[in-house]
Amino acid sequence: MDKQSLFVQVANLEERIGELYVELGTLKQKIQDLIEENQRLQRENERFQAESLDEAKTLETGSAQDNLLRIYREGFHICNVKYGSLRTEGECLFCLSFIQKS
Template sequence: MDKQSLFVQVANLEARIGELYEELGSLKHQIQELIEENQRLRRENEHYQALTMGKGLAESGSAQENLRRIYREGFHICNVKYGSLRTDGECLFCLAFIERA
């Protein structure tokens, strides 16, 4: 095996790894979107169940408590990214909003 063919093999492998990395990033993004949709649907389902059982939303707690709960579950409650999954830890906008409430 000569050095040139070895170099070509390494370059091809590097290109394939790059493609796999891009595909992995795309899959990660799709998973994040599915998690957010799942959580949104769960909240919506809970809302409709409460309505159909005659409880209404007033008995489920105050708006501030609901927002705090949503934030604790890992979602943004700020106007910048409302409803999206918090992937980078705490959000200063959300925390400031909770403080004001």
């Protein structure tokens, strides 16, 4: 094997190792960002769960009308046509008429 070709192979390998090192650094940074975002989301989720639990305790003492209104505001149907399913197309006239009757 020629010394020149051996030197070229080593130089190419060194260049590829450098590229891999840069790629590894980029991946490490992405992983770090994802870990930080995951921790932030976990804290936020815990806070929301605590707030939801407090709200649920408060609502337990509320009237049935208040509970139905809360369910409707959370995006669910309260009418007898689609009770409990998600409202995907804005307001529901059946639900609104039910709220107004009560």
